Amino acid sequence: MRSTFLPLFFSFALAIFISSDVYSDTPSGLELEIERAKKPMAWDLGPEMVDISQYPPEIQADYKVFATKCGKCHTLARPLNSPYCTAEEWNNYVNKMMRKPGSGITPVEGKQIFDFLVYDSKVRKLSNPDAWNKHIDQILAAFQEKYGHAREKASQ
Numbered sequence: 001m002r003s004t005f006l007p008l009f010f011s012f013a014l015a016i017f018i019s020s021d022v023y024s025d026t027p028s029g030l031e032l033e034i035e036r037a038k039k040p041m042a043w044d045l046g047p048e049m050v051d052i053s054q055y056p057p058e059i060q061a062d063y064k065v066f067a068t069k070c071g072k073c074h075t076l077a078r079p080l081n082s083p084y085c086t087a088e089e090w091n092n093y094v095n096k097m098m099r100k101p102g103s104g105i106t107p108v109e110g111k112q113i114f115d116f117l118v119y120d121s122k123v124r125k126l127s128n129p130d131a132w133n134k135h136i137d138q139i140l141a142a143f144q145e146k147y148g149h150a151r152e153k154a155s156q
C-alpha cells in the first residue's frame with residue numbers, strides 16, 4: 001500500500017506542477033515588456049520602412065535579423081526614427097534590448113543588428129544632419145500634437 005501510494009502522490013504533484021506552469025495566468029517576462037513598449041514614444045510616429053536596396057548584401061542580410069527581432073515588442077519605426085546614430089549609442093541600446101526578458105536575441109544576432117543600425121545611421125542620419133534633425137523636429141511636434149505633451153513626459 002505504502003509503496004504504491006508514494007509514487008502516485010508524486011506523479012500527481014508533478015502533474016499539478018507542470019499544468020500550473022502551462023496554464024498560469026501570470027504574464028511572462030516577454031508579455032510584460034510588450035505591455036511596457038505600448039507606452040507611446042515619439043520615434044514610433046516616423047516610417048516603419050527603410051529602403052535597403054542600395055545597401056551592401058551583408059547589410060541587407062543583417063537587416064533581415066533586425067526586422068525579425070526588433071519588431072517583436074514595438075514596431076521597427078521606434079529604432080528607425082530614434083535619434084541614435086553612433087556605434088556607442090547602438091551598442092548601448094542593442095544590449096539593453098537584448099537583456100529584456102523574452103527578446104530571444106543571440107549575441108551573434110545582436111552583432112548583426114548592431115552592424116545594420118550603425119551602417120543605416122551613417123547613410124540616413126549622419127550623412128545629412130540637417131534633413132535628419134528636421135525629421136526629428138517633425139516627429140517631436142507630431143507627438144506633442146497627438147498626446148498634448150512633450151515626449152520627455154511620456155516616459156515618466
Ligand code: HEC
Pocket residue numbers: 030033034036037038041069070071072073074078079082084093094097098100101102103105113
Ligand atoms: C522584449 C521586448 C523588446 C524587444 C525584443 C526590443 N525592444 Fe526596444 N523597447 C522595448 C521597450 C519596453 C522599450 C521602452 C523603453 C524601455 O523599456 O527601455 C523599448 C524602447 C526602444 C527604443 C527607444 C529607447 C529610448 O529611450 O529612446 C529603441 C531605440 C529600441 N527599443 C530599439 C530596439 C532594437 C534595436 C531592438 C532589437 C535589437 C529592440 N528594440 C527590441 C522592448 C523591446
